Amino acid sequence: xxxxxxxxxxxxxxxxxxxxxxxxxxxxxxxxxxxxxxxxxxxxxxxxxxxxxxxxxxxxxxxxxxxxxxxxxxxxxxxxxxxxxxxxxxxxxxxxxxxxxxxxxxxxxxxxxxxxxxxxxxxxxxxxxxxxxxxxxxxxxxxxxxxxxxxxxxxxxxxxxxxxxxxxxxxxxxxxxxxxxxxxxxxxxxxxxxxxxxxxxxxxxxxxxxxxxxxxxxxxxxxxxxxxxxxxxxxxxxxxxxxxxxx
Amino acid sequence: xxxxxxxxxxxxxxxxxxxxxxxxxxxxxxxxxxxxxxxxxxxxxxxxxxxxxxxxxxxxxxxxxxxxxxxxxxxxxxxxxxxxxxxxxxxxxxxxxxxxxxxxxxxxxxxxxxxxxxxxxxxxxxxxxxxxxxxxxxxxxxxxxxxxxxxxxxxxxxxxxxxxxxxxxxxxxxxxxxxxxxxxxxxxxxxxxxxxxxxxxxxxxxxxxxxxxxxxxxxxxxxxxxxxxxxxxxxxxxxxxxxxxxx
Numbered sequence: 001x002x003x004x005x006x007x008x009x010x011x012x013x014x015x016x017x018x019x020x021x022x023x024x025x026x027x028x029x030x031x032x033x034x035x036x037x038x039x040x041x042x043x044x045x046x047x048x049x050x051x052x053x054x055x056x057x058x059x060x061x062x063x064x065x066x067x068x069x070x071x072x073x074x075x076x077x078x079x080x081x082x083x084x085x086x087x088x089x090x091x092x093x094x095x096x097x098x099x100x101x102x103x104x105x106x107x108x109x110x111x112x113x114x115x116x117x118x119x120x121x122x123x124x125x126x127x128x129x130x131x132x133x134x135x136x137x138x139x140x141x142x143x144x145x146x147x148x149x150x151x152x153x154x155x156x157x158x159x160x161x162x163x164x165x166x167x168x169x170x171x172x173x174x175x176x177x178x179x180x181x182x183x184x185x186x187x188x189x190x191x192x193x194x195x196x197x198x199x200x201x202x203x204x205x206x207x208x209x210x211x212x213x214x215x216x217x218x219x220x221x222x223x224x225x226x227x228x229x230x231x232x233x234x235x236x237x238x239x240x241x242x243x244x245x246x247x
Numbered sequence: 248x249x250x251x252x253x254x255x256x257x258x259x260x261x262x263x264x265x266x267x268x269x270x271x272x273x274x275x276x277x278x279x280x281x282x283x284x285x286x287x288x289x290x291x292x293x294x295x296x297x298x299x300x301x302x303x304x305x306x307x308x309x310x311x312x313x314x315x316x317x318x319x320x321x322x323x324x325x326x327x328x329x330x331x332x333x334x335x336x337x338x339x340x341x342x343x344x345x346x347x348x349x350x351x352x353x354x355x356x357x358x359x360x361x362x363x364x365x366x367x368x369x370x371x372x373x374x375x376x377x378x379x380x381x382x383x384x385x386x387x388x389x390x391x392x393x394x395x396x397x398x399x400x401x402x403x404x405x406x407x408x409x410x411x412x413x414x415x416x417x418x419x420x421x422x423x424x425x426x427x428x429x430x431x432x433x434x435x436x437x438x439x440x441x442x443x444x445x446x447x448x449x450x451x452x453x454x455x456x457x458x459x460x461x462x463x464x465x466x467x468x469x470x471x472x473x474x475x476x477x478x479x480x481x482x483x484x485x486x487x488x489x490x491x492x493x494x
Contacts, residue, residue, distance in 0.1 A: 019271040022261065022362065063492055086362075088369040094377035094490050101482045102494050111370040113447070115269060115333075115360050122335040123358040130341035131390070132398050134381045134407060142491030143378070151379050151405045158401030159394070160381060200360070235348045243341050244389030245310055247349050 006073035006107055009080050010087045010096050012114020016044045016201035020120065025112050029080050036069050037082030045082070062092065066099040073107040086116035090137055090165055118163040120199035121224040124206045126238030128194055128226045133161035138168070138175040145175070152179050156186035161232065161241055164225040176225075180215060183227060187211060192228040192239045199224055208237055253320035253354055256327050257334045257343050259361020263291045263448035267367065272359050276327050283316050284329030292329070309339065313346040320354040333363035337384055337412055365410040367446035368471040371453045373485030375441055375473045380408035385415070385422040392422070399426050403433035408479065408488055411472040423466060430458060430474060439475040439486045446471055455484055 009028040014020040029035060029045060034053045042049070042056040055068060069081045083091035093111045100109060122129045134155040140148060155162045162183065167176045183191075189212030197205040197218065207217050211227060219225065232241040256275040261267040276282060276292060281300045289296070289303040302315060316328045330338035340358045347356060369376045381402040387395060402409045409430065414423045430438075436459030444452040444465065454464050458474060466472065479488040 014269065017271075019274070020269050020360070022267050022269055024264075024266040027266070063494060086366045086369075088366060088374055088376050089380075090377065090490070093370070094374035094487055095492055097374050097482075097485055097487050098489060098492065098494060101487075111374070113267070113362050113366040113370045115362065116366060119333045119335060119360040119363060122333075123340070123360045127335055127341035127344050127358070129335050130337065132381065132383045132395075134379065134402075134405075136379045147406070148379075151407060154401040154405030154407070155381075158381075158398045158405075160398060160401070235344075238344055240341055240344050240348075242345060243337070245342055245345065247310060247345060 006076045007078055007110065008069045008073045008096060008107060009110045009112055010083060010093050011080055011112040012083050012086045012091065013041055013044060014085065014115035015117065015120045015199055016084065018045070020115050020200050022112070022114065025114065028112055031078060032080035033077050034072050034079045035082060036065050036079060038065070041082050041084050062095050063099065066092065066096045069096060070100050070103055070105050070107060074105060083114070086114045087111055088113060089116045089135065115200070117165060117199055117224045118226070121194065121196035121226060124196050124199055124204065125194035125208065125226060126240050128192070128228055128232060128239040128241050129161055129163070130241045130243045131161060131229060133163060135163045135165060137165040138179060139166040139172070140175065148175070149178065149182065152182045156183045159229045161229045162227040166221055167223055167225050168219045169221045176219060177215060180211060183211060187230060192232045192234045194226045194239050195219060195223055197223045208234055208239060253323045254325055254357065255316045255320045255343060255354060256357045256359055257330060257340045258327055258359040259330050259333045259338065260288055260291060261332065261362035262364065262367040262446055263331065265292070267362050267447050269359070269361065272361065275359055278325065279327035280324050281319050281326045282329060283312050283326060285312070288329050288331050309342050310346065313339065313343045316343060317347050317350055317352050317354060321352060330361070333361045334358055335360060336363045336382065362447070364412060364446055364471045365473070368441065368443035368473060371443050371446055371451065372441035372455065372473060373487050375439070375475055375479060375486040375488050376408055376410070377488045377490045378408060378476060378478070380410060382410045382412065384412040385426060386413040386419070387422065395422070396425065396429065399429045403430045406476045408476045409474040413468060414470055414472050415466045416468045424462060427458065427462060434458060434477060439479045439481045441473045441486050442466060442470055444470045455481055455486060
């Protein structure tokens, strides 16, 4: 008898509004027997979960969730592992693959992308990302702060548009200040900055400000910060990074 | 009599497969009177266009399309301007806003995001983007090559994962070679590289190789190239950039 081979689809919910989740993810959830995810994200897709085995648990349990997903797929189950945003961008895709390889598992894995926070935030701000950009997470939970600082320097010196994920949390407040200091060494105080809380989901709050003033605004873990390059400007409340067209 | 105020929704089709286009874009297209876009992209959504005025034109006519979109919205029309991928990432969002401002137009503009090429390509490669990354376009049509080279240097020196858009075209073949040279000054030849042609659409081709060997592969304008950071590895054909979890 051949063992039934299960699978894990690691899917991206996007920002959290079902209108921003791709149909491929919708179909994967519909076809799943088991759906595993962080409680807050599971709640976002509750209408889709009837009749399914649902496993949700708390924050920072990423590895536990991945282990469960792989184990249940090994038992032949069709598992969906839920990630917010895009599972491939600071999401669950990497952890799942790392756990799978550590277990030498041969289950099938599929990654289904989602709208990542920077795309949602940019859409609400205008067009800040129209030129080369970097995405940096300011969380030093898994990365040394010195590495992040070095990247901030190169992002600033390379005149990239800079998108910051996880800019600040209750217990982590100095990183965003240092980031602004580093950027101010290479860009002037008037550089446009967009701060978007809950981008493209319930409770969205959009602030357009400047590098010199941004620290006065509310910033937390649900916020994405986008800092313009040396050509970025603000017009009628929208942030625009010109691509270089002659109009 | 008040003038009827039209609107333009700049929408992202994502990679080109309707299963990867968000419902918010689907609804915007359904509700539009006029749909404007580059011919290739218009063809991808043909089933949705019945009964609508459709305006498609050729490559490099971006500004013309934006001018038309703004003019028709000024006449009170509900216009959708189509972009591939995410309109906010090297897409039509910026050009539309620039044209609108140049015309001092007061039409409503909404940007609806899409799955950008780097998200689609990453999903097919495994999990290469799990840490800080840069997105750089190698097209020097609108940007001086010296600026792009400087950014490549900072991307390499900052140990970012590097995603290259527009890596090569029929008439532009040396930039990708220079990019590899710059990266090789900071990363070793064994650095994992993913090359994805037609990511997440018909005709997808995925190649997993290394920085030392990548130039032997087919690369063109429909290709996204993702180069790992110093921690990225290849396992069972998938590219994984570890986030830093202890397993």
